[in-house]
Amino acid sequence: MPVIRVRDLSFGYNGQDVLSNISFDVAQGDYLGVVGPNGSGKSTLMKCILGILQPRQGDILLFGEAQNRFCQWRRIGYLPQRLGTLSTGFPGTVQEIVRMGRTDSPARKMRDTLEMLGIAHLAGRMIGELSYGEQQRTLLARALVHDPDLLIFDEPTTALDPATRDIFYSLTREINRLHGTTVILVTHDIGTIGQFARTLLYLDKTVVFSGTFVDFCASADMTGMFGPVSQHIICHQHDHT
Amino acid sequence: MELIDILSYGFVQRAIISGVLIAAICSTLGVFLVLRRFSLIGDGLAHVTFGSVALVLLLGVSPLYVTLASLPVVVVSSLAIYKLTTSRRIQGDAAIGIVSSIGIAAGITLASLSGGFNVDLFSYLFGNILTVNMTETLLSLAVFLLVAGMMVFFYSDLFAVTFDQELAKSMGINTGRINLMLFVLTAVAAVLAMRVAGIMMVSAMLILPPIAALQLSLSFRMTILTSVTVAVTSVILGIGTAFVLNLPVGATIVIFNIVFLFLIFTTRKLLQRIRKN
Structure with a gap:
């Protein structure tokens, strides 16, 4: 049973299609890279999957259950792009943010998660006082604290420096490999995603490519789209293990 | 007259009890x-209250029963503001402006139809908590219990929705229900605050204590508690001072709220300067 099954999904604003006829599956334990140009509908697709936006048509199954009847949301951890509230001096400590929306977060589990991400010493600090990297790690801790079966990262590294970005990507790969957690990483950085993702979904308002990285590298259509040099650079970085 | 004599009056007791309850309600929702x-929703709803x-x-x-x-x-107006804010084309402040304009226009027209601004309407414009009746005290108690219940049972969801609505939705939180609760209770709080501070100063009851508390950079829970403490202390000091000095009660309460905001703001600035040096 796939973790996510999307069939014929379409979504639009003001009569204009942002996504049309999207269909794909995400298998248990997969690391899926969702890529595409700006405005291709990557974030919109994730928001539809998470129930933040309502698609115009189509079906979404989460862990085999229709999304509108799904209620095991703690099985999913979500890390969005930068949040507007973080710059406004929101009165929340790291501890409060990590515990957010859950009434039964065990203190030990929270401490362990903060330690794993190297922010245990910040537990009592206000989120607004932290650097961007620390804020993202806090939100990552929030996404991880309940050992989710599926992690969705929506361009989480946009404003991170390269070193912090690499640490972040490595961490997601470790979580995927060691714990078998299914990971979906949305990014416009197609060059980097090859280092981590096993499968690829290339979007441009519709599905341009969906398959394994190996298929992507062997695809003549993709060669036509990216050019042989770019395709080689992307594929060269892919870790096939 | 001794303080104990003043407190023995039924209207003073009702004023203090209602004032404390309404202050706690407004300062909690205000955060x-x-x-x-x-x-500015308090301002908008105050204008609607005027019309109502x-x-x-x-x-x-x-x-x-007014x-x-x-x-x-x-x-209904509060829910209309909420509904308008969910539209992609209308921002929150514009939605408040629309509903507020309708409220004030309706109020002036209706006041004119009833033969102009009479004493009753003026008493609601400027408020007088000393005239609070038993129905209003009981209503304040009921709303206080509702807000307290909301804080106990939905604190975690309220925190998440306040932090980020989309993130809250992704956690399966029914953000629509939380928003509905918040907007309905805010409408009731605005009507109650009208009795304490008057229509002209409803928003002061809703926003001054939270703004004062937010200056202290405390945790979310402590911010709410500080906001309530500032509001309740202002009401008690305001009623006492107004009674002794024969001042308008609503305005005196608001002035105490401003004094607290000023004191907290300047203390924070001073501490920051000392730390820098």
């Missing part, structure tokens, strides 16, 4: 409103 950039009170007075409702009778229109 969520300020953080979600709905600070003018309608109720025009219909000849007994003074005992507050209660004003509620439905204000609650």
Whole structure:
């Protein structure tokens, strides 16, 4: 049973299609890279999957259950792009943010998660006082604290420096490999995603490519789209293990 | 007159009890409103309350039930603001402006139809908590218990929705239900605050204590507690000072709220300067 099954999904604003006829599956334990140009509908697709936006048509199954009847949301951890509230001096400590929306977060589990991400010493600090990297790690801790079966990262590294970005990507790969957690990483950085993702979904308002990285590298259509040099650079970085 | 003599009056007891309850309600809800950039909703709903009170007075409702009778229109208006803000084309402040304009226009028209601004309408414009009746005290208690219940049972969801609505939705939180609760309770709080501070100063009751508390950079829970403490202390000091110095009670309460905000703000600035040096 796939973790996510999307069939014929379409979504639009003001009569204009942002996504049309999207269909794909995400298998248990997969690391899926969702890529595409700006405005291709990557974030919109994730928001539809998470129930933040309502698609115009189509079906979404989460862990085999229709999304509108799904209620095991703690099985999913979500890390969005930068949040507007973080710059406004929101009165929340790291501890409060990590515990957010859950009434039964065990203190030990929270401490362990903060330690794993190297922010245990910040537990009592206000989120607004932290650097961007620390804020993202806090939100990552929030996404991880309940050992989710599926992690969705929506361009989480946009404003991170390269070193912090690499640490972040490595961490997601470790979580995927060691714990078998299914990971979906949305990014416009197609060059980097090859280092981590096993499968690829290339979007441009519709599905341009969906398959394994190996298929992507062997695809003549993709060669036509990216050019042989770019395709080689992307594929060269892919870790096939 | 001894303080104990003053406290023995039924109207003073009702004023203090209602004032404390209403202050606690407004200052709690205010934290969520300020953080979600709905600070001016109190102003907007106050204008609607003005229209609603003018309608109720025009219909000849007994003074005992004016507050209660004003509620439905204000609650519907609050929900209209919420509904308008969910539209992609109208921002929150514009939605408040639209509903506020309708309220004030309706109020002036209805007041004019009833033969101009009479004493009753003026008493609601400027408020006088010393005239609070038993129905209003009981209503304040009921709303206080509702807000307390909301804080106990939905604190975690309220925190998440205030932090980020989309993130809250992704966690399966019913953000629509949380918003509905918040906007309905805010409407009721605005009507109650009208009795304490008057229509002109409803938003002061909703936003001054949370803004004062937010200056201290405390945790979310402590911010709410500090906001309530500032509001309740202002009401008690305001009623006492107004009674002794024969000042308008609503305005005195608001002045104490401003004094607290000023003191907290300057203390924080001073501490920052000392730390820098």
